Amino acid sequence: MPKFPEPIERLMAELGRLPGVGPKTAERYAFTLLKRTPNERDRLAKAIVEAGNTLLTCSTCRNWTVSDPCPICSDPHRNRQTVCVVASEPDLLAIEHTGEYHGLYHILGGTLSAADGVSPNDLTVNDLLARIRKDPPREIILAIDHTVEGETTILYLARLLLPTGIRITRLARGLPIGSEIGYADEITLTDALRGRRETPTPNTAEK
Amino acid sequence: MPKFPEPIERLMAELGRLPGVGPKTAERYAFTLLKRTPNERDRLAKAIVEAGNTLLTCSTCRNWTVSDPCPICSDPHRNRQTVCVVASEPDLLAIEHTGEYHGLYHILGGTLSAADGVSPNDLTVNDLLARIRKDPPREIILAIDHTVEGETTILYLARLLLPTGIRITRLARGLPIGSEIGYADEITLTDALRGRRETPTPNTAEK
Structure with missing residues (x-):
């Protein structure tokens, strides 16, 4: 099976480990990166490494x-x-x-x-x-x-x-904005019925 | 507008420069990368930088x-x-x-x-x-x-x-494998008609 040169294959393999990235997308990403300047590639590489190195997890909320x-x-x-x-x-x-x-x-x-x-x-x-x-x-x-x-x-x-x-x-739970009752699924419609409110809808957020 | 911490925003911005990657996909990639080990992130970063540094263009065919x-x-x-x-x-x-x-x-x-x-x-x-x-x-x-x-x-x-x-x-030019004439577009069908061959199709590749 013919292949790209090893550095491209390795780059494609690493890119292919991102979620939802198949071989064709990995190839597209790899060739886009290869057409950029070394400086641009370095910026991405640095962002990847530094994001991991500089981020902490908040000890209170875990963000x-x-x-x-x-x-x-x-x-x-x-x-x-x-x-x-x-x-x-x-x-x-x-x-x-x-x-x-x-x-x-x-x-x-x-x-x-x-x-x-x-x-x-x-x-x-x-x-x-x-x-x-x-x-x-x-x-x-x-x-x-x-x-x-x-x-x-x-x-x-x-x-x-x-x-x-x-x-x-x-x-x-209920109908999202823009939804039409005729097209709503049964669970959403059931949720919307059970959760029905007096009109006008009172704003209960953060009272 | 609330934002992620700067290193994540920067990583998302760099990932968002890949072809066809919108903000949501960049976010997904960034969070996947952040959940990996430093070693795994380094491997991707290295592959990006090294692919650019080690590859040449063939002076004959430009591959x-x-x-x-x-x-x-x-x-x-x-x-x-x-x-x-x-x-x-x-x-x-x-x-x-x-x-x-x-x-x-x-x-x-x-x-x-x-x-x-x-x-x-x-x-x-x-x-x-x-x-x-x-x-x-x-x-x-x-x-x-x-x-x-x-x-x-x-x-x-x-x-x-x-x-x-x-x-x-x-x-x-003509019908790709698996295509049905009833669903083929007019240009493809025109191409297929104009390029018609005697049956059985002679294999003319690389004669």
Whole structure:
């Protein structure tokens, strides 16, 4: 089987280990990189190495940070009475982008999954328990995906946190913006029916 | 607008410069890389830098190589009477994978495109002319994409090479394997009709 020269094959193999990158995409990335200047390649290589070397994990919320505690945990203007539990750093950022939430966070590091062998010990569940025992908030929002793994994680955490007496909430389930009832799936529509509210919808966020 | 810590943002920005990588994909790549070991990140970074530093361009065919001339140009078993002109290195490899071609190659480095501002001077056209003047082959195969840019390039080269008296050919156009006539586009079907052959199809490759 003819092949590219070894340095290209090695580059393609390494690029092919990125998520969702097959041989064709790896080839495309490799050839794009080879057509750039050495300086541009160095910048990417340096970003990869340095991101790993300079980032810490916030000892409170487990978010990536360059200083511990992270800017959110150390921000005196954040509401310390609410902790929003999210699966991952991008989920945290998605919630920050709404501008609707001003409390603290806790990054679980994933969701429970029997199929992928993710158990509570693989997540930061114990850190969460230790943290809320030390400094109990008034509310814990479980902002976790509305998927099988997410639901499992929500049920597990809700049961685990019940004895603390802290108010435990989860994100509303229902029709996303732009959705048409005729095209909505049955579960979403069932969720939307069960979660129906008096009109006009009261804004209950962060009361 | 809330952001990830600077090293992550920088890594995402660099990854986002790969072709077809949007912000979401860059984020996914970045977080995958951050979850790996430093050793794994170093391997990717090293592959990126080293590929650029160790690769040469073959002075004959303009293919990437670690030794000049490249293994194909220096292979005594290749048929030196045929030069196959391809746009890019991956195209060369695709033809090598057929096992059907045993001649030499010439890498153009792209196709002519008025829209992208690619003119003959941006391609290795002069190298091709110098090369065939020095060592004229019996046949030049223009194995270039059947696209607007590819067709333009084929027409340009065919006209340019006409005075040399060398036999100039191009790849057959027609129905790809697995295609159904009812679903074929009109141009492909027109090509297939015009290029029709007596049955059984004679194997004319590399006669």
